[in-house]
Amino acid sequence: MNEPKSSKRQGRVTIREVAEDAGVSVAAVSKVLRDAYGVSDTLRDKVRASMGKLNYRPLASARGLRGRTYTLGLIFPDLRNPFFGDVFAGVNTALERTQYQVMQGIGTTIGALAEAMIDRQMDGILLVGPNEAPAYLSELALRKPIVAIGHHDDLTPMPFDTVNNDDQLGARLVVRHLIANGHRKIAMLSLLQEPSTVVRQRELGYRLEMMDQGLGANINVGRATQVARDVQLSVKRMLESADRPDAIFCWTDLMAFEAISVVTEMGLSIPDDVAIVGYDNTMYCDFAQNRLTSVDQSGELLGLQAARLLIERIEGRTEAEHFVVTPRIVARASSRKRG
Amino acid sequence: MNEPKSSKRQGRVTIREVAEDAGVSVAAVSKVLRDAYGVSDTLRDKVRASMGKLNYRPLASARGLRGRTYTLGLIFPDLRNPFFGDVFAGVNTALERTQYQVMQGIGTTIGALAEAMIDRQMDGILLVGPNEAPAYLSELALRKPIVAIGHHDDLTPMPFDTVNNDDQLGARLVVRHLIANGHRKIAMLSLLQEPSTVVRQRELGYRLEMMDQGLGANINVGRATQVARDVQLSVKRMLESADRPDAIFCWTDLMAFEAISVVTEMGLSIPDDVAIVGYDNTMYCDFAQNRLTSVDQSGELLGLQAARLLIERIEGRTEAEHFVVTPRIVARASSRKRG
DNA sequence: TGTTCTACGTGTAGCGTTCTACAAAACTGC
């Protein structure tokens, strides 16, 4: 009836106990743990058996002090956009058969969160839609492997891994789709504060396609913060203006749902008075009360790929890679051909 | 031009360097860090200055090996329910002026996540709506301070801290509200698989109030998993049955939005053909395309209180506390008085 | 027979903190 020496770690099994039980050295157990070179099958089996028997699990803090913690950080700007759920699902799939675990941080202050994750010795960080300055991210990438999902620029490729859909193309597709369905006065609802590179790309795509289609004169970009009231005001202002747009392309579904709300409130009909299109193709688009046409950028695939790239990076790759998905329009009633 | 000894921790400032810079011992710096007893003001100021100058941040792994990591775990069942965003906001508010950081885990397998968090030496864990067996949670609570948000039972109080709204009352309020607005055949849409204690409480409240109101014969509980298709089928089945309910109380807003979708799809009117009520009063309820009557359980307050309780627990409290919020109905058009 | 390899194990010094035990200094009260 040996009592555990430390009541604090109350009964936690350590590598030493496993070694003792298996009749091998601590170093050997560590090797097995890390799948390191120089372990015979017999030894591995013995150690594995003991680990199972004692229900041993390595302590991340201790590992972190020497090497890696097998923990990845995942940073979302907020918890309200269901798109992030898709990305998360992809990340999870990628991690399924690995020994990595993912921990999320949520907030727009990437900086503080990333630092907290570095302090916690996470092996790498996945950033979703960071609207931090590229310079900060580049500096961050020097200290830790990172992968940015939804952060890119046409001209200068980032010095870290990125995973994106082609936002510029996505926006172009929206414009083409709307034109095909009889709309001409196509406005865009964009983000007001510190627009991320992604928002800028979508806006650029919108502008370029409008020009290409000879509708340069109709370009009309409204801006709003993420705050509900602000979005509502912006939409209202658009719809009450002298020449009302006959379609609004919202840079994200969340804004589109708000737009639908305002339009409904005003007693206008979608899509006959005004068509609405979003971006992300989140689950709510399918609901009969929304039936929102949107751009699918396969969040799940983005998440999956991002996690894979990050692990590759952690395990040695040094040159940055950039993965791009081709977006596609998912047409629903909110942009039906005008009758 | 002294190079850093370890290229791995590349340039990370350690407690030793701070001590050196301030001309004090390592132990002294540690004391300042932890606000421990026995530090003079002069010494504290000196150390603080050096910490600031060198931009020192303690390494969580190293702290974890000895004591606490000042990290709390927060576990959500999924990322799709916007209610969790409210809870999270509350948690964040509570942590604002503390040195604790929170890291999220997302998934229905509380077990695996909680173990991963314990392996990472988190000081405590917040569980949101766990539908794990109470027995497992009790065992978990023996090993780590935990607080469950949305997990309670009428009869046996949990041996760990809990934070809840009065779900039974919430359900009763819904029934009363619907009756007051002229509905009698009130059905409830509940959860099929492993209903959590919360779902059970809401169901119980529904049943009891129906009985109390003399509508016991009208009790009608449908069940569906969280999967969209499944919910749709359940709602459809309800609405196509011989005696169609004239109101559906959905155990969570998310299901209610799906219900609205199905009802709309079927060409029925809300609330004249059927009223819909949800639970959580999430942001989407306000949208004109939903206008969903819902029960507000102030997720933000729940999160705030939960985080506070957890920190208290970590810092010494031993008896379990139970915090309960009184829910209130937020009436919208989806349950308007029948005309 | 000696030499060189390779494969497999082990001993042990840290990693950056915390915290106990203790020493020194600064106050008490007489």
Add this chain to the structure above:
DNA sequence: GCAGTTTTGTAGAACGCTACACGTAGAACA
């Protein structure tokens, strides 16, 4: 001044793991 008390500071041993450096044994080769 001196014993007793309190305050302030320090030394140094852990915590659980990794990984370097090294030892040993047997095989392969000349």
